[in-house]
Amino acid sequence: MTAKKENGTHGPVVWFVGAGPGDPELITVKGQRLVHDADVLIYAGSLVNPDLVAASKAPLKLDSWGMHLPEMVDVMVREAEAGKKVVRLHSGDPSLYGAIVEQIELLEARGVSVQIVPGVSSLFAAAAALKTQLTLRGVSESVIVTRPAGKTLESDQIREFSRMGQTMVVFLGTEKFSEITQKLECPKETPAAVVYHASWPDQKVVRGTVADIAEKAAAAGIEHTALLVIGGIAGETKHGHTRSHLYS
Numbered sequence: 001m002t003a004k005k006e007n008g009t010h011g012p013v014v015w016f017v018g019a020g021p022g023d024p025e026l027i028t029v030k031g032q033r034l035v036h037d038a039d040v041l042i043y044a045g046s047l048v049n050p051d052l053v054a055a056s057k058a059p060l061k062l063d064s065w066g067m068h069l070p071e072m073v074d075v076m077v078r079e080a081e082a083g084k085k086v087v088r089l090h091s092g093d094p095s096l097y098g099a100i101v102e103q104i105e106l107l108e109a110r111g112v113s114v115q116i117v118p119g120v121s122s123l124f125a126a127a128a129a130l131k132t133q134l135t136l137r138g139v140s141e142s143v144i145v146t147r148p149a150g151k152t153l154e155s156d157q158i159r160e161f162s163r164m165g166q167t168m169v170v171f172l173g174t175e176k177f178s179e180i181t182q183k184l185e186c187p188k189e190t191p192a193a194v195v196y197h198a199s200w201p202d203q204k205v206v207r208g209t210v211a212d213i214a215e216k217a218a219a220a221g222i223e224h225t226a227l228l229v230i231g232g233i234a235g236e237t238k239h240g241h242t243r244s245h246l247y248s
Helices: 029-037 050-055 067-082 103-111 121-128 156-162 174-183 213-218
Strands: 013-018 041-042 059-065 086-090 113-115 143-145 167-170 192-197 204-209 228-231
Touching: 013 029, 013 067, 013 103, 029 086, 029 113, 029 167, 041 050, 041 067, 050 121, 059 067, 067 086, 103 113, 121 192, 121 228, 143 156, 156 167, 156 228, 174 192, 174 213, 174 228, 192 213, 204 213
Parallel strands: 013 086, 013 113, 041 059, 041 086, 143 167
Antiparallel strands: 167 228, 192 204, 192 228
């Protein structure tokens, strides 16, 4: 009889774990334990802090950068079927641009179950760096998370989203900040900020407006791994916000 694992299931399993935004202390307690105790650790290259990888006692550690999907799935299936604790370590939270569903579908098709441990997204680390709220009464009640069109996305809805007057956070667009801001149909004086490497030791924060944030980010040498935050919550002064009923 197969022993029941800690996730309450029988048989081979792969753990998908969110590593957090960069600071190795921003992984969850459960995620840290799984990474430490893993027999096999497959991690997302330079996006995951190397301190987390070094802290794992896994005898087999593989950088997924450059690995093709079938190759990665073959490794996970083989090791999980051998009874090993297999951890697939994604940056941030795996539910945001983590490309996990395609992995899960192939694993489950081969009889391997999956468990997911959420992580702290760079979205939240960026808000912390800006010392702000993504939702703020009187300023923005909603958060739009999106990305620009590119090699893997034919078209985007950045223009349409920008008309809504809510907080926008743009992932995967550092090389296209100028193109993105030209699409925006909110007022040009709308506050905007770029956060590079949120929560890492070399974190950078650049503030401006829709009119000048792309130029300011370029002048700061930011060319990759940054989030663009647009809306009233991104300014140093949060004009128009009202006190929450929570503390009234």
